[in-house]
Amino acid sequence: MKVCEMRQRLEELDSKATILRQKLRFSPPNKLLYRARPSMAVGWVAVVEADGIGGAWTSIVEGNFPLDYLALYERHFSSEAEATCVAEAVVQLRANPEVVLQPEVIKPLSRGRCEGRRVRTSKRGQHAA
Numbered sequence: 001m002k003v004c005e006m007r008q009r010l011e012e013l014d015s016k017a018t019i020l021r022q023k024l025r026f027s028p029p030n031k032l033l034y035r036a037r038p039s040m041a042v043g044w045v046a047v048v049e050a051d052g053i054g055g056a057w058t059s060i061v062e063g064n065f066p067l068d069y070l071a072l073y074e075r076h077f078s079s080e081a082e083a084t085c086v087a088e089a090v091v092q093l094r095a096n097p098e099v100v101l102q103p104e105v106i107k108p109l110s111r112g113r114c115e116g117r118r119v120r121t122s123k124r125g126q127h128a129a
Contacts, residue, residue: 056083
């Protein structure tokens, strides 16, 4: 497939995706849904950005968002409404972002595994040769 054909195909798929997003009432990718600062004394801002497939990222950022910033806390939610609700709770109700923006499931590394392959260990927990 030539480059011009691939570009044309990409434009067709993009327009279909846009139509489907409108039918499902999803925001386009990277659209800013919410931005607020609790007070001028605080150096961070709560922002919510759509992912384009119905979900959104809620972030607590410091700096000049969206150009030059540092994300202090960030979490993805499966719905835009839930992400916005959490951001509003952080800004308006002073919810602790360290608590409300934690991942739902933290998966610890299983013991005896190294990069997806099984590692033999001795009784004292040292790696066997």
